[in-house]
Amino acid sequence: MNSFGTIFRLTTFGESHGAAIGGIIDGMPAGVPIDTGRVQHELDRRRPGQSEIVTQRNEKDRVRILSGMLDGVTTGTPIGFIVENADQHSSDYEEMRHTFRPSHADYTYTTKYGLRDHRGGGRSSARETISRVVGGAFARQTLEHIGIEVYAYTSQVGPIRVTETHEVYSPALIDTNPVRCPDAAIAEQMRKLILQVKSEGDTIGGTVTGVVRGCPAGLGDPAFGKLHARLADAMMSINAAKGFEYGMGFAGCELRGSQTIDPFKTDPDGNIRTASNHSGGIQGGISNGADICFRVAFKPVATLLREVPTVDDRGQATILKARGRHDPCVVPRAVPIVEAMTAMVILDAYLLNRCARI
Amino acid sequence: MNSFGTIFRLTTFGESHGAAIGGIIDGMPAGVPIDTGRVQHELDRRRPGQSEIVTQRNEKDRVRILSGMLDGVTTGTPIGFIVENADQHSSDYEEMRHTFRPSHADYTYTTKYGLRDHRGGGRSSARETISRVVGGAFARQTLEHIGIEVYAYTSQVGPIRVTETHEVYSPALIDTNPVRCPDAAIAEQMRKLILQVKSEGDTIGGTVTGVVRGCPAGLGDPAFGKLHARLADAMMSINAAKGFEYGMGFAGCELRGSQTIDPFKTDPDGNIRTASNHSGGIQGGISNGADICFRVAFKPVATLLREVPTVDDRGQATILKARGRHDPCVVPRAVPIVEAMTAMVILDAYLLNRCARI
């Protein structure tokens, strides 16, 4: 399945070294002004080659919007878009045709489909996320139109973590450093660790924290479409994601109910609010109006700039050494992907919620 | 949305204190012999009142299978089923009509729908999981028919955790203690902790580990239907779930790629296998034939047997004291729910995978 969402629904295509990457956004509401420059800006944030700590591939990744807009406003018909694959060196990958890279998708794709596009990881390449960023950019501008803000940041690289909850950090600081961590001092530590790991031909993992501010209460469904289940599905669909938690998450397992319930109070304007937010903005699967906050774990990238023993598709032992340009840490570039997937989940839930009452 | 799955698809209905709980299993393959006694047995495992550490509600929860079988074999038509709600004390809940319990769904349901069924939590009650257990029991017997085994166990209660990976534990030991932990000594520590917490009118969280053994390689989709994303969606749809991780999960964030890649090797029978399993049996979103292993975090139950300050639906402060029977720790009873949801995800992916090649 290459579609995501129920009403606002992104369908994607494209392999790393095919002709193009692209997608279709269905269910885009009519009447939303879209700044296509900002769509391109989101793609630029995703792009490799932005700093010394990410891949140096010089991909241009220019998006063409092919339909669904007139005079800068959405028309309600689907948004088709493509990004041509410019920087192809398919022959670089010929040796990969019969070799299974450890902890990549080579073996599983071959087992599932009987063949695979071996060039640059094919569909399993991180380039697949280009389409998500475009879809997310449309969703995000729509959410802003209705007063909902989505952002994400790097909250952990290896053992280095941010020390505060999201409320403490300004989202405006996230893009002021290449790590995309809003705490400058911690960001610098993370940057140094990534460079060190890179110098060793190794890679490292980390986490991204996602936040939704201004989300109205009522989004999400009681049983199977719980808002956090949709977010989990969305986040775990990103390459290299290994875990998801929201609110107090795994840490809450060690605590007691008396420590973790969020008491209700009435604010001076007469609105009912929670005094704390262990719930992460979602109760019973439905947003409660508080900030939605979650965390996604990303594994260390599996491509090492070292010799690695593996097998080929006949089961014969062989040695693999990655060439080319690879990220030592996927986390900084995962930030715009987490934002994109979050925006799509929230907009979809927002639209679905219009049908909850007569 | 009250449906789960694509081909094998469970749709459910029912409130805690309505007439009945039930569901429809669509996409159940024809020709599977089903032991309805074992379906009931799974329901009995879910039922409260089984030990001193879980709720003492004496629910009978007898399932009636209403369609889709003939002479003990599935016919390919949908399986309708209901469980009548016998043990209703709706009047117990009259005081709840206008009161929002902290960290429950009362406020969010009321905001979303404009009203809610306040009796016993309505649709947000844990009784909703009855339907999942029935659906899971059909899926599980189908998986066994094709040689795939699913199980789960309690791996953490508060700060007490199992010390070994799942390979060390025998699934046969899981149900030998009320905590459903396969390590008897640790189970006893967990049991004591739960009793202590209960005696204080408090509650505590924990984790459940889920395992799939014998899963063929090839299940799951590359982009949005990644097998672990479906599992995450499934697990996060269970009441009180706060986090999901698979393979090395969040712990992998602190590690390096050189520590976490799973080298391929060829076993004596010529089969390609991974030498380790940091991937948790899934690579690139697709099962690789190794054990699938994941962990789900459950928060402490929000219903405390203490006085708790809250507000009513007009925003006025009030005091709530839960009456009746409530679990001090949801984790032991979550075990069969995790198993049920897992079985449904795996069977659905198994059926979908039949369409991957011509």
Added chain:
Amino acid sequence: MNSFGTIFRLTTFGESHGAAIGGIIDGMPAGVPIDTGRVQHELDRRRPGQSEIVTQRNEKDRVRILSGMLDGVTTGTPIGFIVENADQHSSDYEEMRHTFRPSHADYTYTTKYGLRDHRGGGRSSARETISRVVGGAFARQTLEHIGIEVYAYTSQVGPIRVTETHEVYSPALIDTNPVRCPDAAIAEQMRKLILQVKSEGDTIGGTVTGVVRGCPAGLGDPAFGKLHARLADAMMSINAAKGFEYGMGFAGCELRGSQTIDPFKTDPDGNIRTASNHSGGIQGGISNGADICFRVAFKPVATLLREVPTVDDRGQATILKARGRHDPCVVPRAVPIVEAMTAMVILDAYLLNRCARI
């Protein structure tokens, strides 16, 4: 697939001679007052045994609503319902276990599933429509709540047809005769024809006309979810349906564009309207505010009260003679099914349309 609809979604189960027939209505908006007596009334209209021209099976068909309502109002959670199968004579059907009735589903079910429930047609029985009528009754009351009216009537039996378009007939007259034709004189001709056919042990076909009045403009989607495509899908899912047409339908094939376009005009209130309605209330797949009008063809029932040559499941020739109670003409009893399916399609499109604009 046993579900129908996108937002308002009915899922059904049940065989003719199983324990019960039932379903789940998902996506029922909260806040709709539902008269369950009227739901039962729709079921009574569907029931056999109402007159000499329909089957004399004395089915009681009492519906139990199991969830999703509180104090007579929908809560937004799914509506579960069942109708117990009271009047079972399974042994009547033992001889059918290995015999394929001509133009029934016996052969195709057996080929598809490897087995079938032979008792009374199993899932292919007209009793399956019970669930549709219940789903339709909820949809219909919701539509009335927002000012949309749905009705249907018998417009042809064998060669006897109504002579006027739907605007001429009062829906109040439909149920004044057993044929459900609003023209009393033509209804009487139809009734006589059906009785004559019945006396010969034969059956006869006909058509039902469906109408939606008060439908707002804007329902339906441009490409694949055209409103008339959804109606066609819905109608063709009814047992014995062989054709669907809307507006001028097949007759329009013989005409010219100059005869069939619907000119726009502005009415005295300044509203844009069409001067004629060859379009059947739908243009470009989207309702235009005029009456939606369509026609469904039903074949003669395949069960004859005569000896019929056929084969058994080993391919051996045999003779079949239907016993029991069968309709000589399905059309009068199809009327409430057409209404039910129409109501569900329109409500679903109405809810979906809420997401068309920001």
Added chain:
Amino acid sequence: MNSFGTIFRLTTFGESHGAAIGGIIDGMPAGVPIDTGRVQHELDRRRPGQSEIVTQRNEKDRVRILSGMLDGVTTGTPIGFIVENADQHSSDYEEMRHTFRPSHADYTYTTKYGLRDHRGGGRSSARETISRVVGGAFARQTLEHIGIEVYAYTSQVGPIRVTETHEVYSPALIDTNPVRCPDAAIAEQMRKLILQVKSEGDTIGGTVTGVVRGCPAGLGDPAFGKLHARLADAMMSINAAKGFEYGMGFAGCELRGSQTIDPFKTDPDGNIRTASNHSGGIQGGISNGADICFRVAFKPVATLLREVPTVDDRGQATILKARGRHDPCVVPRAVPIVEAMTAMVILDAYLLNRCARI
């Protein structure tokens, strides 16, 4: 919704005068050799300007396949494709911005979305079918790979009809004349009628007959996904379609059961077959192995080369005269669209049927 299908699923985008038309084919099975020249050939069949009886727009309509294939074989990942819109004269349509063409989608789109792309009909243009033809070409080659043949032909133009059932006609003759009618003499009558109608600035309707040969028994679902309901949905989603019937269709309404049941017989090879095919190859919603045969009604095109009175978007009366190039009869060009939609329905049902049994 701009997607069609469950497993084999086409999603489309594109307006008449936007940058491009295109789509994504999801669920394309891996391992199918695809002749892209034949995909282009199907597009060429759809293209206007092929003869004097169809539009003279000189569209090139070259398809680019962007993903999902390697070395001429499908890989199981989605097929992205686009067709650039080369022949744009958007300024031709400026006067249409505020005018509602009768019996087109102008008014309903504007009502639904609050605005519309007025250039050449936007999304409601027949160019939208380009994507369907590409999707259908992939489905068709896959079906041929497994021995299933799909074709369609013009069976009626105005009052002129073919006189025989489909078995009599050779599909090889369909494309030997511009009308796409396999009876050369009748085709010539149809051609003359279309030319006459064209000379009068008028248009005319007709029907297309669709056929599936070699379809295995077992495709389709019992209740809501009946194979003919899916075909009806597919056909009614084509622009200008007004009706659908299969097997004996509307004509069967006048007949008796004794005239229309299809007796089973055993052929010399021991296979069970029907002696006649009033059922149109589908019984109980499931294919029975006989030829599937249906008919689709198309209305006269609503664009007349005459002055037509209408209103603008403020409700003011105005006169419209179409300029440019328009089809006097849509039926010959609808033939490849009917084939494409049929192929997609059958392949989807074929894949779904793999999940019917364990």
